[in-house]
Amino acid sequence: MAKFDLKKLLSENPYPGRGIIIGASADGKKALIAYFIMGRSVNSRNRVFEAFDGGMRTKAFDESKVVDPSLIIYNPYLALPEIDIITNGDQTNTIYDFIKANPEDTCAFSKALATREFEPDAPNYTPRISGIAYYCNSCKKFTYSLSILKSNGTPDVCDRFTFDYTPVAGIGHFIHTYKCDGNPLPSFEGEPEEVDLPNTAKEFAALVWENLNEDNKVSLLVRSVPLDGGKPEQIIINKNN
Numbered sequence: 001m002a003k004f005d006l007k008k009l010l011s012e013n014p015y016p017g018r019g020i021i022i023g024a025s026a027d028g029k030k031a032l033i034a035y036f037i038m039g040r041s042v043n044s045r046n047r048v049f050e051a052f053d054g055g056m057r058t059k060a061f062d063e064s065k066v067v068d069p070s071l072i073i074y075n076p077y078l079a080l081p082e083i084d085i086i087t088n089g090d091q092t093n094t095i096y097d098f099i100k101a102n103p104e105d106t107c108a109f110s111k112a113l114a115t116r117e118f119e120p121d122a123p124n125y126t127p128r129i130s131g132i133a134y135y136c137n138s139c140k141k142f143t144y145s146l147s148i149l150k151s152n153g154t155p156d157v158c159d160r161f162t163f164d165y166t167p168v169a170g171i172g173h174f175i176h177t178y179k180c181d182g183n184p185l186p187s188f189e190g191e192p193e194e195v196d197l198p199n200t201a202k203e204f205a206a207l208v209w210e211n212l213n214e215d216n217k218v219s220l221l222v223r224s225v226p227l228d229g230g231k232p233e234q235i236i237i238n239k240n241n
Helices: 006-011 091-101 108-113 201-209
Strands: 019-024 030-038 047-052 055-060 077-080 083-087 128-136 141-151 158-165 171-176 193-196 217-226 233-238
Touching (some): 019 083, 030 083, 030 128, 047 233, 083 091, 091 108, 108 141, 108 158, 141 171
Antiparallel strands (some): 019 171, 047 055, 077 083, 128 141, 141 158, 171 193, 217 233
16 A cells, blocks of 8 residues: 655645544554644634543634534544544544443444434535544554545435554554545545654644644644553644634
């Protein structure tokens, strides 16, 4: 599989939309996760990330400017014991609830997403992208999966794709909602893009944030999770401060 330069992917694409990157740190000792949101409208840009115990939510920066909160206010990140769930919509809760109710089901991630489809925002039909990381602190390993639910070009058919990965030191996989800017916005195509990852949360956050389009970037979450069971590091950057 071809490897992509993450800096180039971000800096040369003015609007990938919302993106998830998951992989292993360069030293192989940590899981690295990033989630970013972008916006073209006032409504989409009027957001911040806010952490809470066990997760993170999107929140309106200026309540007076909210037009329609239905697709912009949600929990992008929720945690379960030895599991991190990250998505671009309220399917985070769908996955969380399904796994909590079926803790022994190894297919819970894909089964939960089988109950959902792309967003009802014609003509874009924004894909729902989701990621999950499973940690085994006793064996100091993790695995991860990425998913996309996307329209086949009509409101009637949802195509579902899930990609499962065994981590490789310094390698991550990047999936985003849109291929590029446009009207309507063209959905992401193909497999998640394989990219090189740095070693620390700080380096990862700088790499992503500094190369997102300055006008369109809104917020970024980065998590670094030590595979030896150590305390995770979390960085949140909001353009609206």
